[in-house]
Amino acid sequence: MKDQKSDSQTPLLLMDAGNLLFKKGDSGNNPVAMITAHGIVRTYGTLSYDAVAVSPQDMNAGRAFFRTSQANGFPWISANIFDEDERLVFSPTVVIKRTGAPDVGIIGLTGKSENNSFWARIGDWRETLPEHLAQLESTCGLLILLSNLSDDENSEIAKMYPQIDVIVASSPTRYGNQAPQVVGDSLITQSDGRGTYLGKLELKWHPQGSWLATSPTESHERLQEKVAAIELQIKKYQEGKSEADQEYDKKLTEMLNSKKSVEDRITSLESVIAEQKEPVFTNTFNSTFLPVKPRPSGDEVDTIVQDIKKSISAYQKTRLKEKGQIDQQAGEALQLSQFAGVAACTSCHEKQSAFWTETAHARAFATLVNTGQNYNPECLPCHVTGGSISPVSSFAKKDLLLVLPEDRQAVGCEACHGPGRQHSLNPGNVLPTRKPAEQKCINCHTPEHDDDFDFSTKMNKTACPPTHN
Known part of the structure; x- marks a missing residue:
């Protein structure tokens, strides 16, 4: 996969939406699970992953684990995890990949947790997502969200923020591979968890296109629907204005900027329609789920796997003597x-x-x-x-x-x-x-x-x- 990434003429991004470090029920208090977690991070680093979202289950590894892996260049992202001073823990909170045309913006969102003893606070994505979208929209064409929120929340985001093109999910309540589905004007997909399958999503994407459109006119209609959705969002926000909301003007500006971004795309498309040009702005995709198989002996990843096995074996032998x-x-x-x-x-x-x-x-x-x-x-x-x-x-x-x-x-x-x-x-x-x-x-x-x-x-x-x- 690493070789394919370096040799590919087409931009290739490696991403994970989280829930990768632990099996359900495991935690950072389990030394064997922590040995495996360190090995997973080492493997992803070897494969040159571009962005990995943080889930509540991953947070069980502890602050020191994330601080160390971040210092070593691991691409953790989350736009809604805050420290005790209410500062975002992960910096940068978004990833921008300069792929040529278009540049790709990647945001990570962390799902809710019933565990209140975490070393950081998981904030409401509704408070942080608009700001990060506004940051990316001005510089990126294709927007991708890595989310370990619930299925309902991912669908809500797709409908509220049509400027998000792809949502790669890691829902805590859904298991197995989920073929891409169009919700609103976003594509939502998920592959089976913890290294059992690798999801491969090939995109043909156009800035004025839509996953459902088949002509410039239909693309135009879809973008108008996007504007209407954003206008409704702005109206609800204005009606619910609170005197205590010190961020009101900032958030309203972000929503207005999102609206203008879509309107600019409409203007560009109208010139195409007026000149009776014939390009078809249909965004298309091809999805494959590949079972993860053992790597050949001597391969970099296989070496890491063998190191994990040896470390677990050595630790357990010591414990067995103590039992x-x-x-x-x-x-x-x-x-x-x-x-x-x-x-x-x-x-x-x-x-x-x-x-x-x-x-x-x-x-x-x-x-x-x-x-x-x-x-x-x-x-x-x-x-x-x-x-x-x-x-x-x-x-x-x-x-x-x-x-x-x-x-x-x-x-x-x-x-x-x-x-x-x-x-x-x-x-x-x-x-x-x-x-x-x-x-x-x-x-x-x-x-x-x-x-x-x-x-x-x-x-x-x-x-x-x-x-x-």
Whole structure:
């Protein structure tokens, strides 16, 4: 991607709308998560990202983390995060990319959070966005918003500020890839989170164009609608004027400037129509979502990934030495009294056990050992027989898998058929689950790890031979 950026004749921008540092529930208090967060920033820096918005979840990394990465040139942006003195934390708050024609202005907005213990205040975007738009409109043709606000707020912005051409979203309530949609006169899109997919958006854009227009006349009509929307916004603002609003004149001027900017585009377009020129001002796009795959060995990004793995492994080895014996609470969480282990299953089910030993499930933990990931709690749930502990469990629960007994260090019989201790003691009356639910499988066989997974097909390959001929 870095090579494509440097070699491309067409301007190429790399951007992220936030929510990239942590999985849901993780925080800066989790050392393993922080090791990964540092690695993510290092990777994005290596790939020469142009702008990355800050989300509330990212803010869990702490002020020192952002101060250091900013000092090293990382392009964090947010137009609505304030310090204790009510100054904007991230400077510059916008990014202007000189791409030739047109120059591109990028704004970042941070979503709301229920966490009031942050090291900075997340302000209302309605108070800051108009000022930043006015700053960019005078110098930039194409305006892009990186937003981790809600879907409703992104739609509201698209309708209120038609001068924004593209909104790249990272909504905290939406998961998966979102194909571009036109809302108002803005294009809104989102790719799946935390490095699972890379969204590629190719644009053919004209300053007087519209995503929906097919002729200069239709472009003219769309721009007139923009003016009407801004006029309505100005009217509402004037009607709601408050004596306590010391920024009233400034904000009103910004809205009037936005209106004039669109009116200037209308004037330019009217001359085209009057001269009966025929260019078609249709903005077009092509969107692709690319699954992120492992990089070749020796690649710069692969080197960073390996460094992250080694750092996590070293940290966890140290912690494992400190853990000592498994206490009662950990034993209950690991369901030690409920599992029998593969050896107990083999004593009665020799044919099935022999079949299992030839499957990838039997080698699941060994693959972690071979790659140095057998101490990584983020990997363990899908490579051991973890019982109720799954990839979506809390870090504290996944961390317990470090002390899992050796006979559960594989995806064994009980991973599919459930805990078997009672069945082994009373096989005639206590029966295991015969076939696992599909959800149990797709918890681990996700698109980023197994993009061609089909439950029925894989069941035919991994199902044990029948107990009786």
